[in-house]
Amino acid sequence: MIISRTLTSSLSSVVSIFAGISRYRFSHFLGFALLGRLIWTSAYLGLGYGMGNNIDAASQFLGNLSGLIIALGVLVVAGAYRAGMMRPEAG
Secondary structure, eight states, X not given: OXXXXXXXXXXXXXXXXXXXXXXXXXXXHHHHHHHHXXXXXXXXXXXXXXXXXXXXXXXXXXXXXXXXXXXXXHHHHHHHHHTTSSXXXXX
């Protein structure tokens, strides 16, 4: 949840909806959301400090990082599905 809520911001509203639908405990959701926000904000601060005035390099780095995280997420979901962890139970 940390990765989908913070690093791929386009998914954050979808994750929130699915967390509510699945009756995910609010305290856990809030804790993970705060932890993810702290990590993401720290990453932006570090990137700004490290990149300095080179905004093009920083923008390209974040674009590549987001693409990598989305690809890894797809692989994890596909692997879980293939392993039978996400298939509905028969019966």
